[in-house]
Amino acid sequence: MTQHIIYREKDIANIHQFDVYTQNGGYDGYKKALSIKPSEVIDEVKASGLRGRGGAGFPTGVKWSFIPQNEPIKYVAVNADESEPGTFKDRQIMENNPHQLIEGALICAYAIQATAVYIYLRGEFWDLGHELDKQIDDAYKAGLIGKNVSGTGWDIDVYTHLGAGAYICGEESALLNSLEGKLGQPRVRPPFPAQKGGGLYGEPTVVNNVETLAAVPFIMREGAAAYKVIGTEKSPGTKIFCLSGNVTKPGNYELPLGTTFRELIYEHAGGIADGKQIKAILPSGASGPIVPATDQVLDTPLTYEDMDKIGTVLGSASIIILDETVDIVWAASKMVKFFKHESCGKCTPCREGTYWLDKVVDRILAGQGKAADVDLINNVAKNMAGTTLCALGDFAANPILATIRHFPDDFKKHVDVVQVEESKPAVKAPARAGGAAQGRAGRASATSPTSSGD
Numbered sequence: 001m002t003q004h005i006i007y008r009e010k011d012i013a014n015i016h017q018f019d020v021y022t023q024n025g026g027y028d029g030y031k032k033a034l035s036i037k038p039s040e041v042i043d044e045v046k047a048s049g050l051r052g053r054g055g056a057g058f059p060t061g062v063k064w065s066f067i068p069q070n071e072p073i074k075y076v077a078v079n080a081d082e083s084e085p086g087t088f089k090d091r092q093i094m095e096n097n098p099h100q101l102i103e104g105a106l107i108c109a110y111a112i113q114a115t116a117v118y119i120y121l122r123g124e125f126w127d128l129g130h131e132l133d134k135q136i137d138d139a140y141k142a143g144l145i146g147k148n149v150s151g152t153g154w155d156i157d158v159y160t161h162l163g164a165g166a167y168i169c170g171e172e173s174a175l176l177n178s179l180e181g182k183l184g185q186p187r188v189r190p191p192f193p194a195q196k197g198g199g200l201y202g203e204p205t206v207v208n209n210v211e212t213l214a215a216v217p218f219i220m221r222e223g224a225a226a227y228k229v230i231g232t233e234k235s236p237g238t239k240i241f242c243l244s245g246n247v248t249k250p251g252n253y254e255l256p257l258g259t260t261f262r263e264l265i266y267e268h269a270g271g272i273a274d275g276k277q278i279k280a281i282l283p284s285g286a287s288g289p290i291v292p293a294t295d296q297v298l299d300t301p302l303t304y305e306d307m308d309k310i311g312t313v314l315g316s317a318s319i320i321i322l323d324e325t326v327d328i329v330w331a332a333s334k335m336v337k338f339f340k341h342e343s344c345g346k347c348t349p350c351r352e353g354t355y356w357l358d359k360v361v362d363r364i365l366a367g368q369g370k371a372a373d374v375d376l377i378n379n380v381a382k383n384m385a386g387t388t389l390c391a392l393g394d395f396a397a398n399p400i401l402a403t404i405r406h407f408p409d410d411f412k413k414h415v416d417v418v419q420v421e422e423s424k425p426a427v428k429a430p431a432r433a434g435g436a437a438q439g440r441a442g443r444a445s446a447t448s449p450t451s452s453g454d
Contacts, residue, residue: 001257003230003238004238004254005215005218005230005238006097006211006214006215006235006238006240006254007089007093007097007240007252007254008024008097008100009096010254011125011272011366012024012289013094013274014093015094015096015097015099015128015316016097016099018099018138018139018142021097021099021143021202025325026099026100026103026217027099027139027142027144027217028105028217028221029103029107029217029218029220029221029262030103030106030107030144030217030220031108031150032108032220032221033110033111033220034109034149034152034267038069038110038112038113039069039111040185041107041111041220042061042064042065042111042112043061043108043199044059044061044110044219044223044224045060045064045216045219045220046062046065047061047126047224047228047378047425048219048224048227048228048236049124049224049227049228049235049236049237050060050215050216050219050227050236050237051211051214051235052208052209052212053210053211053215053239053240053316053317054079054208054211054212054316055209055313055315055316056270057304057314058293059257060208060212060216062088062205063194064108064111064112064371064413065204065207066192066195066310067112067194067205067206068195068196069113069149069200069218070278071203071204072152073115073193073203073207074114074115074203074204074205074316075114075115075117075118075200075201075203075204075206075259075368076108076109076114076116076118076156076204076205076206077117077118077120077172077175077179077193077205077206077207077208078105078114078118078119078173078207078208078210078213078417079120079170079172079208079209079210080122080125080126080128080207081093081120081121081163081169081170081175081209082122082170082210082285083165083167083169083170084211084225084284084285084287084316084318085124085169085285085287085317085318085320085338086242086244086245086282086285086286086317086318087241087242087285087316088252088318089210089211089242089252089317089318090209090210090211091125091128091187092186092240092252093211094125094128094131094208094210095128097214098131098132098135099138099139099210100137100214100217100295101119101133101214102135102136102139102147102158102209102432103216103217103218104209104212104213104214104216105119105158105213106139106145106156106158107216107315108206108208108212108213109156109222109256110149110154110156111318112146112206113154114156114389115156115157115160116159117157117158117159118159118160118161118179119158119159119160120161120163120169120175120178120179120186121162121163121164121167121440122163122169123164123165124165125162128187129160129162129353132160133147133160134406135354136160136241136351139158145157147325150221153277159423163175163184163250163342164178164184164245166178166342167342167346167349167392168184168185168186168342168390169184169390171186171390173187173189173198173208173390174184174187174344174390175191175207175395176177176199176200176205176207177199180200180201181352181364182412183344184344185344185346186389186390187343187389188326188389189389191210193205194206198427204250204347205230208285209316211240215237215238219272230256230257231256231258231303232257232258232301232303233271234303234304234305235258235303235304235305235341237256237257238254238255238256238257239256239257239302239314239317240252240254240317241253241254241255241259241264242316242317242318242319243264243268243301243317243319244318244319244320244321245282245319245321245322245323246273246274246276246278246322246323247269247270247272247273247366248273248274249268249269249270255268255302257301257302258301258302258303259301259302260298260299260300260301260302261268261281261283261293261297261299261300261302261319262298264302264319265298266277266321267320268376272321274323276323277323277324277454278293278298278321278322278323278325278327279292279293279322279323279326280292280293280295280322280326280328280330280331280407281293281319281320281321281322281407282318282319282320282322283302283312283313283314283315283317284305284312284313284314284315284317284318284319284322285315285318285320286298286335286338286339286395286398286399287315287394287395288307288312288313288314288315288395288396288398289311289312289313289398289399289402290322290331290398290399290403290406290407291310291311291312291327291402291435292406292407292408293435296310297310302416304312311373312402315335319341326412328364328403328406328407329342329364329395329403329407329411329413329414330365331399331403332361332403333358333361333362333365335369335396336354336357336396336399337358337363337402338387339396339399340354340355340390340396342392343392343396346389347387347388347389347390347393349384349387349388349393350382350388350392350396351363353380353381353383353393353396354384355385356361356377357377357380357396357400360373360377360380361377364377364414364415365409365414369414370415371415374404374411374415376403376405377400378404380400381396381397381398381400381401382401384396384397385397385401390396390413392446427429
């Protein structure tokens with residue numbers, strides 16, 4: 001039987017209610033934390049091996065330890081932006097087990113001696129924001145938030161904040177800018193958020209994902225050792241896998257890290273829809289490299305370190321399944337369009353690169369491309385990767401670089417159509433129409449963004 005550390009509503013009815021939550025161990029981890037030194041709380045989270053669930057997988061306790069204890073003002077920012085395509089895990093936590101998120105954020109705040117917690121929600125989560133405010137009020141009334149909590153002399157406040165629905169605000173420094181009322185664009189680093197001058201309002205700040213913080217109460221209540229026996233040595237604990245695409249039962253699955261793709265897809269999600277064959281997997285939504293569904297890939301454990309072995313990343317574990325009917329070039333186009341739309345425009349390689357990737361991929365899909373166009377988008381993507389302030393440039397390059405590498409035949413089908421058509425005898429058109437046609441043909445066959453003109 002799966003142990004639900006996060007999705008406890010599957011085992012306990014109405015756990016979203018304050019009284020039910022507290023009757024089932026809720027806030028016990030927080031009270032335990034308040035009874036020991038803040039540094040001991042950080043040590044316990046370090047010992048658990050908990051890694052950030054927002055995408056990067058950075059050790060949570062280590063991240064907390066970067067905060068200078070001698071600074072009088074510090075903050076916790078909860079990343080509830082949840083804008084990665086295929087990711088829908090955090091909303092379920094906030095809807096069904098909100099107090100566990102609040103408790104985890106408070107434990108973090110005590111560990112770094114923060115003065116305030118800000119829960120940053122994507123703009124479309126306005127309904128969730130109103131409900132969270134009610135849950136936060138319950139914690140205030142119980143004396144868990146406010147002045148001199150439990151006689152410790154420590155004061156803490158918790159607020160919710162709605163963003164404007166921008167993907168880029170899932171990046172921590174862009175999130176902080178948005179919280180401050182500025183443009184949601186990434187900052188130049190250093191200083192980093194944990195440092196003076198780099199965090200919210202220039203103060204040291206921890207930015208953690210919803211799922212990350214929701215795992216902390218269990219660690220404090222049951223101990224780091226109890227958490228480490230779940231999952232693997234380097235990737236302990238459970239992980240929420242958001243499964244969508246061509247599967248029979250899409251949804252959120254909380255399972256131990258180390259579960260394989262095959263087990264997740266066939267044992268828990270009922271296999272591929274309509275009995276078709278699986279073709280490809282996007283392990284981390286649109287942002288991580290796509291991989292072909294070989295036996296090796298299907299039997300790979302879902303851990304941060306094992307994803308690297310197959311040339312991709314786990315990210316937030318927003319797993320999208322593509323069956324044999326999917327045109328990978330079409331899928332790449334959809335991902336490129338998303339990143340083009342969501343680019344904040346601050347970095348030239350990302351702003352210009354996403355535009356031209358979109359244009360040239362559309363040309364290929366329309367049957368107007370050449371083999372040189374495939375080389376072109378591959379080159380553009382390579383020149384984007386690693387050149388931007390945040391990871392969006394890399395994310396936008398991944399759909400092109402990985403699809404060309406793993407699925408060249410899908411591109412070849414589109415390019416071959418053009419080559420066959422070009423081999424046909426040219427039909428002479430009337431002069432005026434011919435001039436227009438020649439102009440269109442010249443633009444369609446251009447092999448560089450600067451010469452395409454469209």
